[in-house]
Amino acid sequence: MLRWMCSGLAAVALLFAVPAIAQEKTGNKPGFSLRPGTVHIILMRPTIKVGAQSTGGMFEPNADWTAQARQNIAQALNEAQTSMGNQVTTYEEGESGEGPVASQYAHLFGALADSVIEYQFFRGNRLPTKVRKGTFDWSIGSGVTNLKSLAGADYALFINTYDAYGSTGRKALQIVGLLGGIPVTSGVHWGHAGLIDLKTGELVWLNADRQMGGDVRTPEGAQKRVRELLEGFPGRPTQPAVQASK
């Protein structure tokens, strides 16, 4: 019961925090490349959370927005699958009974992505083991290779999004703060997309952004969000849009 209070207090404490600048957004395992049309990628069920940000900075979960986002993002991903350069199919639990484990892996991926952002992408905070140039050594563990429902696929694509839209009160606080020279941020929009090698459990590509665009509550916004999530996706044909228009 107290977690909101704690997160709220933390949010108030962070009220004046200066947003991190010049942070990296994309990582690639050195030497990793994908040629179009060579591998089979499974798209895992995205974890999606949408709500509002209260005046004090607390997350207010919103069931309608989350349902809309779930539908819109699924639709946008469906459309994007065709232009990703490789065979991409949506995860099916089938008869394996591994749905719960698969969803645990989705959350584990989220924790991993957070760690990469915190300890590798953010230069000032980089761990001693991650400072060497060209190092990108992250993994969700080799246990994922044992999942029967993932057999036959080469990579798994995980996607997480978290959106807290600034409430009217938060925006008012931001404006008043602005007048008084006190910086207040409004709205939180995080997204991660990452590719896991299913033969080793290693993270081979990650795109993570804590200031994502696109309003996931609308179909157009969700398309923009998915475009941003899949920016720099490996193995994509270099200029699909130009080729298609010819």
Add this chain to the structure above:
Amino acid sequence: MKALLVRAILAAVAAVAFSPASAQNNTTALPPYVPAYEPRTVDERGQWMEADEDERTLRDSPLVIRDEALNAYVKRVLCSTVGQDRCQGVRIYIVEVPALNASMRPNGAMVVWTGLLLRVRSEAELGAVLGHEFAHFELRHTLNAFKRARSTTDVLAWLSVLGGISNTDTSMNRLLLIGSFYRFSRDQEKEADLLSLKYLAASSYPTIAASQIWQHMMEEADATAAGRKQKSHHRYSAGFFDDHPTDLNRAVYLAEAASKAKGGNDPATAGYQAGIAKFLPLFLADQIKLNDFGGTEYLLGQLASAAGWTGDLLFARAEMYRMRGNPRDLVSAAQFYSDAIKAGYTAPEARRGLGLSLMRSGQVTEAKSALTEYLRLRPDASDAKAIAALLAY
């Protein structure tokens, strides 16, 4: 201008800090336990959505005990306490955690820790705790606490910004607000305690059981502290950041309320012992791993005073003494293992413990015979190779 700002701040603080726990309790007309209840407001739907997600994770957790008989038994105690009309929609998840706790999600999912099942002594005591959790659900306490936390942090945020602009010191006001949130939480706990007592009063269980739990908790805390050479304190008033009333406070106001509404006569102590009998060895095995010698001795003594020193209790006690491992403990442990075997404890692990205790006490011949017996009864034990090496030595 500054005076106006300060006045606005104080008015906002007062509005939030002094609004009582029960005033926010009329969000919707229907209670949430009616069949196929659908949450109404944006906030309630948001809370239920998160609770549904959590419940899916919980349902698949490897820590959940899925034994049908045990689950049906705990559900039956809940139904006997709060009534058939209320309990039907509740989903109970028994989670293997060796501490006294239970919790309720806003959507009607109830979590019961195994440490609670080990500690309560009758169906009436279990019912008092389950009824308390159900009261949180019926009174929409999670939702109300969420709203309260939100309004509190809203005012805190405005205080920070306006205080910063007007150069006013708002630290005392902020402290008052934070304190008021914890007081709100304690008020909700008391409200749930008293509603649970009302359920008990209408059931076949005696209401005094609700107070007894907290008396036992204080006794156990004393025993734990004594075992750790610490002093034990029982305060009546809660601390600034306490989200529950103190054990002493609960024991007192629940006993007072119980004297006014006595409820039924039968706490169903024997029924309770039978209900959890199959899982007692597991609960005990988890408990002794807590490294709480004083508290566990107290618990074992209480269980033995109700049912006598059974093989299960003796084995658990022996394991605990062997784990502490002073030379004198090993002598006691060997005795308790032997007693357990005499009392009809059949699992081969008693021979293993007996053999290892004797071995470390220097009684090699007897030790070897006990360990040989262990390997004969459990040839595929995970430590068979290590034990065989000990025997060959």
